[in-house]
Amino acid sequence: MNRKRGVAGIWILAAVLIVLTAAGVFYYNKVYKPSLEQATAQSTSYNVNGQGPQKTGKRTLIAENDGVSVYKDGDYAIIVHGDTEAEFADWNENFGSTNTRVYLQDFDQNGRADIILLDEETPAGSDETQPLYGLYVLTPSESGGKDPYTVHYTNAENWLAYFNGIVTCYLSRPQAYPNLLQFVMDYSTTNVQFDAQTGLALPEFRAYYTNAPRAQDGSYADVDSIRLAPAVISYDEDENVAHAQIPVYALYKNADEQQIGNITVGIELRNDTLSIRAKSVVYAPLEELAAAAPQR
Numbered sequence: 001m002n003r004k005r006g007v008a009g010i011w012i013l014a015a016v017l018i019v020l021t022a023a024g025v026f027y028y029n030k031v032y033k034p035s036l037e038q039a040t041a042q043s044t045s046y047n048v049n050g051q052g053p054q055k056t057g058k059r060t061l062i063a064e065n066d067g068v069s070v071y072k073d074g075d076y077a078i079i080v081h082g083d084t085e086a087e088f089a090d091w092n093e094n095f096g097s098t099n100t101r102v103y104l105q106d107f108d109q110n111g112r113a114d115i116i117l118l119d120e121e122t123p124a125g126s127d128e129t130q131p132l133y134g135l136y137v138l139t140p141s142e143s144g145g146k147d148p149y150t151v152h153y154t155n156a157e158n159w160l161a162y163f164n165g166i167v168t169c170y171l172s173r174p175q176a177y178p179n180l181l182q183f184v185m186d187y188s189t190t191n192v193q194f195d196a197q198t199g200l201a202l203p204e205f206r207a208y209y210t211n212a213p214r215a216q217d218g219s220y221a222d223v224d225s226i227r228l229a230p231a232v233i234s235y236d237e238d239e240n241v242a243h244a245q246i247p248v249y250a251l252y253k254n255a256d257e258q259q260i261g262n263i264t265v266g267i268e269l270r271n272d273t274l275s276i277r278a279k280s281v282v283y284a285p286l287e288e289l290a291a292a293a294p295q296r
Helices: 156-164
Strands: 004-006 018-022 025-029 060-065 068-073 076-081 084-088 100-105 114-120 133-140 149-154 167-172 180-187 207-211 223-228 232-236 241-252 258-270 273-276 282-285
Touching: 060 100, 068 100, 114 232, 133 232, 133 258, 149 156, 149 273, 156 167, 156 223, 156 232, 156 241, 156 258, 167 223, 180 258, 180 282, 207 258, 207 282
Parallel strands: 004 149
Antiparallel strands: 018 025, 060 068, 068 076, 076 084, 100 114, 114 133, 133 149, 167 180, 180 207, 223 241, 232 241, 241 258, 258 273, 258 282
16 A cells, blocks of 8 residues: 555634733734634545446546656556656546646755656535645655555645644734734744734734725724635745745634735655655735834
8 A cells, every 4th residue: 555644634714703802801802813723633545436446447547747657547556667667546636637647856856856746626516716626746665565655645725724723814904003913823832912002913023014905884893813825835946945826814803804914934855754844835915905103
């Protein structure tokens, strides 16, 4: 059985209201952050009529580059590189059906060539504005034997779940600056704190600001929650770097949902696992919405 490693699970985002105390007086500073509730893990393996994966006996070439050929035969993905051929029957059910790209690079920087695959997995009927991809990194197996590669895999939902387990994002409309939205992100183990009078994040926490939209009555829209969309995974062949871009949306009680920015995260193979690359997490508000930080 070929080994496959990666992150799994789907996380549901929910609004959390944090109660702050100042000078003995209670008030509510509405700070919303994703809640980490784990749902049932999803597997990429599947079963056909209870009979397991099947072959048709006819190979279809779906991608080719750098001397690597990728074929599909029924439920099997087949990778051919030189004299090495490997079959995989537990990949995404629709692997190779839309858009598949293959690269040959030393992804983990250990001096050995790896096979990198991007395979489009955008669900049918999806309203996503950009294609969603699964990322497969095939590293030469250390043990040899019948499995020539170890497969490391993640996709849009899995990477978002993994990211949410490490980083927490906060969205608020500071009470002293109702025309602004304040976005803060930090490690989930960090207790981000806010000024009791202004609602601004304390100076030691990096905050980003966008202009708040107005509701139909002309008032500034009330924040209801924050939503992180599935990660858009890409691979830069020239730089030999994989990235995940996570769109950030503000949900309002009295206005339409609005994208306010993007989180970009580098992906690396570390300790045999696809992980967040060190010092690679960056947030950028949408240029047309960006606002200057308030004067303290």
